Amino acid sequence: MGIEKGTVFFVGAGPGDPKLITLKGLECIQIADVIVYDRLANPALLEHARKDAEIIYVGKHPSHHTIPQEQINEIIVAKALEGKTVTRLKGGDPCVFGRVGEEALELVEHGISYEIVPGVTAGIAVPAYAGIPVTHRKVATTFAMVTGHLCQDDTIPEEKWNALATGIDTVAFYMGMSNIEFLCGQLVRHGRAPQTPVAVVSWGTTSLQRTVIGTLENIARKVAEEKVPNPAIIVVGEVVRLREKLEWIVEKQFSGA
Numbered sequence: 001m002g003i004e005k006g007t008v009f010f011v012g013a014g015p016g017d018p019k020l021i022t023l024k025g026l027e028c029i030q031i032a033d034v035i036v037y038d039r040l041a042n043p044a045l046l047e048h049a050r051k052d053a054e055i056i057y058v059g060k061h062p063s064h065h066t067i068p069q070e071q072i073n074e075i076i077v078a079k080a081l082e083g084k085t086v087t088r089l090k091g092g093d094p095c096v097f098g099r100v101g102e103e104a105l106e107l108v109e110h111g112i113s114y115e116i117v118p119g120v121t122a123g124i125a126v127p128a129y130a131g132i133p134v135t136h137r138k139v140a141t142t143f144a145m146v147t148g149h150l151c152q153d154d155t156i157p158e159e160k161w162n163a164l165a166t167g168i169d170t171v172a173f174y175m176g177m178s179n180i181e182f183l184c185g186q187l188v189r190h191g192r193a194p195q196t197p198v199a200v201v202s203w204g205t206t207s208l209q210r211t212v213i214g215t216l217e218n219i220a221r222k223v224a225e226e227k228v229p230n231p232a233i234i235v236v237g238e239v240v241r242l243r244e245k246l247e248w249i250v251e252k253q254f255s256g257a
């Protein structure tokens with residue numbers, strides 16, 4: 001690649017399995033002077049970095065302290081202005097709940113050039129590894145990716161719930177585990193059948209992958225009983241039934257730990 005110094009590459013690392021990165025994404029890791037990476041980008045990918053590359057972790061620390069977004073922006077801008085090639089590695093696809101918009105806007109303000117290298121997003125890949133294609137010609141022709149993380153300022157308005165409940169066949173909730181009871185309840189309150197199948201897939205595409213199957217009515221209780229850990233994708237819709245025939249990975253059982 002002919003690279004201008006000081007370029008930032010927003011790279012999708014894929015959902016977990018380190019082989020699910022694109023060739024272009026891998027190349028961006030190999031050439032970077034600086035790699036800024038998140039908690040959900042598999043650290044195994046860093047083995048491809050140059051020996052002298054500077055590696056900066058900006059994910060959650062064991063203390064649960066997170067680096068504020070402004071500080072991450074500052075780090076990226078500062079390194080790029082030093083003339084460094086920066087690879088900003090994010091889990092899944094950088095544009096799907098990945099704050100690429102916020103970080104890229106900051107670069108635009110500083111006149112820094114950047115590229116976006118899409119990745120394999122969890123909402124599609126994680127169900128796939130659990131034997132659930134998110135669309136199927138006869139079962140589901142529409143699919144939505146939804147944030148289940150409802151802070152006060154981004155609550156899903158009622159009319160969107162109506163649309164999600166009755167207008168979309170497959171719904172994948174990201175960041176929804178702490179709200180799963182509410183999310184499933186909202187779909188039912190807005191017209192989705194309580195018996196609609198739901199899959200919760202934790203640590204999808206990794207050796208820790210675990211799937212729990214239920215319905216809108218009982219999945220919240222099931223995941224609580226199984227103590228399903230984050231990260232997890234909640235997939236709602238008839239496509240979940242396809243897993244009965246299409247499950248192609250043998251998962252270990254939950255230890256209940």
Ligand code: SAH
Binds near residue numbers: 090091174205233234
């Ligand atoms: N940009 C990412 C999503 C970031 S939001 C992407 O495109 O995939 C983080 C959420 O993604 C998590 O809360 C979880 O819902 C989902 N997620 C990411 N990796 C996952 C994995 N390996 N298994 C299950 N869910 C995952």
